[in-house]
Amino acid sequence: MQRELRDAFGRFATGVVVLTTRRDDGDPIAVTVNSFTSVSLEPPLLMFSLARSANCLAAFAACERFAASVLRHDQQWISSNFARPSLSSWKRVPTQRTPEGDLLIDGALATFQCVRHSEHMAGDHMLILGRIERSAARAHARPLAFFAGNYGSFTPDQGPAWPMAPADSAGDEFTIGWG
Numbered sequence: 001m002q003r004e005l006r007d008a009f010g011r012f013a014t015g016v017v018v019l020t021t022r023r024d025d026g027d028p029i030a031v032t033v034n035s036f037t038s039v040s041l042e043p044p045l046l047m048f049s050l051a052r053s054a055n056c057l058a059a060f061a062a063c064e065r066f067a068a069s070v071l072r073h074d075q076q077w078i079s080s081n082f083a084r085p086s087l088s089s090w091k092r093v094p095t096q097r098t099p100e101g102d103l104l105i106d107g108a109l110a111t112f113q114c115v116r117h118s119e120h121m122a123g124d125h126m127l128i129l130g131r132i133e134r135s136a137a138r139a140h141a142r143p144l145a146f147f148a149g150n151y152g153s154f155t156p157d158q159g160p161a162w163p164m165a166p167a168d169s170a171g172d173e174f175t176i177g178w179g
Contacts, residue, residue: 013147016071016079019048020095020103021063028090028103030082031056034146035125036068044132046112049125060128061119067098068112068130069105073142073153078105100133109144110137 014034023029031054039045046068050057060066071079078093094106104111114130121127142153 010148013145013152015109016076016144016146016151017048018069018071018078018082018105018108019060019066020069020105021059021066022101023059024062029056029059030090030103031060032079032082039129044135045117045129046114046132047127047129049122049127052121052124052126057126060116061126063116065100065102066114066116066128066130067102067104068114069108070110071105071144072107072109072138073144075105075107075144076151079144079151098134108138109141111135 015036017033017036018030019033019036020028020030031050033048033050035049037047039047048068050060081089081093095103096106097103098113100113102113104113111134112130112132113134114132117129117131119126119128142155145152145154
């Protein structure tokens with residue numbers, strides 16, 4: 001049943017997002033997710049989920065702030081880098097720090113700076129809601145997307161371009177959401 005469920009969820013094409021925050025000691029932490037969605041325009045809220053077993057869960061559950069960077073089609077390597085936070089590296093990842101201390105991925109398709117609003121346990125995941133303080137979007141850039149274990153992209157005028165490349169070994173986790 002669980003494999004069938006993962007396969008079914010894998011048929012839902014999603015964007016790819018890198019979430020960033022800081023641990024208690026001040027060190028940055030990031031995780032790649034595709035379980036990310038808008039919740040409300042008034043007040044401006046978004047939501048993501050992390051597995052209760054994720055090694056980054058404590059940092060995101062306790063943080064005051066976090067940021068989300070929606071990746072472009074050519075940022076697949078950043079997605080793979082943060083797919084397993086225990087193995088991720090900040091080396092070579094272009095970031096910018098905001099005045100509030102948030103870390104954003106340079107050149108991302110869209111970014112959101114958030115204050116943690118609430119969290120809710122839901123089965124084997126925790127749902128985390130953030131109140132959006134600032135957002136920005138890049139026009140005329142192609143998104144990095146994920147579908148059926150593969151990265152892909154599309155352009156509104158040309159339609160889908162699948163597959164770009166298979167996911168690395170973290171792909172199985174990404175089908176429902178890394179983290």
